[in-house]
Amino acid sequence: MALPFVLGLAVGAGVVYAVNKNEKAKEKVSEVSQKVKDIACGVKDNASATIDCIKEKAQEKTRQESEEKKEETQNDKE
Secondary structure, three states, X not given: OHHHXXXXXXXXXXXXXXXXXXXXXXXXXXXXXXXXXHHHHXXXXXXXXXXXXXXXXXXXXXXXXXXXXXXXXXXXXX
8 A cells, every 4th residue: 555655755756856957857847737737727627518518408407397397287277
């Protein structure tokens, strides 16, 4: 269980050391982090749009079901 933690700690320390020692590495890390941020924003936007679409469909379905119930009760009264 501790092996992934230790491995992650070692890799992270190595990256920090390399970035602090090399300007080129700093630039590369900056570029990669910007790409990751852009991808994360895209995924977030896509997820939000999907959630909104699902909510709209659920509301429409609920609206239709309530209209059908109203029609049934009106037909039963007649």
